[in-house]
Amino acid sequence: MQKSKHHLYTEVLTKRILPTDMDASAIQQEFHRLEAGFAGEIKLKQTLSDYFFKTDHHIFYNFECMNEKGYSHQMDAILVTPFFIVIFEVKLLSGVLFYKSAQHEFYRIHNDKRENFRNPLDQVYRHQLFLEQCLRKWQITIPVHFSVVIANQQAILDESLENFPIFHISGVPNFIENLYRNNAKTNANMNVIIAKLKQLYQALPPRRTISSNRLRKGVLCRWCNYKHVMFYHYGxxxxxxxxxxxxxxxxxxxxHYRILHGEKISNRQFREFFGMTNIKVCSNILSRLGFEQHGAKKGTYYIIPENILSWSKKKTE
Ligand SMILES: [Zn+2]
Structure with a gap:
């Protein structure tokens, strides 16, 4: 399961943003929200992996794409079967959850505090409308359902939510069983739907960008929880x-550089980001890495591979 680009970007930002930056604590909070969301998606994946499907099926996790109007869709999971399609939205909310359906108002009471939330039912309904429109365009007839899954066992769902497809994660198998019971097999070709969805998929860029003067430079010490800068000394x-x-x-x-600035890096960019001054030393480090290299002389740049994080394991194993 893949974290979104936005998630990875925010994760690196929590380590690289200057502690005095006015957005520093907002970025930390956002990162915790993203981590919680991801933990919820993993729980859904475990629940679905444990379930015995009656038919062929395919599941897309963290499905991202753009619609024709240029707005984005981010769906936690899409389940495709020959009978139906389901979109899952996973929430890790705590407290007591309430719904005023006529007003589309979703709120919770937690620690005696009432707090309104973005309505997750409307959020996933928007995805449903979009997917239905795509299927019409592809001339495929198959019902699309959705559900909001609460991944936090401690959350309490009020009776006002009773007639809506929102339930605890343990209810997912029962929900799917009911869909199999209430939907007939369609003539839709599952492989075509899967291929169309793969075509539609587009990893969304991070939802924010931050200029490099707001970021800390240098090699940050992992063992000090990224608080201190490390210095180059004999290799x-x-x-x-x-x-x-x-x-x-x-x-x-x-x-970190790749996530924040992209895959291309020149000797000058390397020195700036690593906080080093010696061109020769940096040039040695870069050429020893054996990255794909382009351009010549001062225009030389290297391509940082996508799996760069796994390189350290590879080299030390
Ligand atoms: Zn340290």
């Missing part, structure tokens, strides 16, 4: 605070 990086010494931190730092 490896050393932390003056915890005395950690490592060659492999170069991979993680390059990963």
């Amino acid at each position: 490896s990086f050393t932390c003056n605070v915890c005395q950690a010494k490592s060659r492999d931190v170069v991979f993680e730092t390059l990963y």
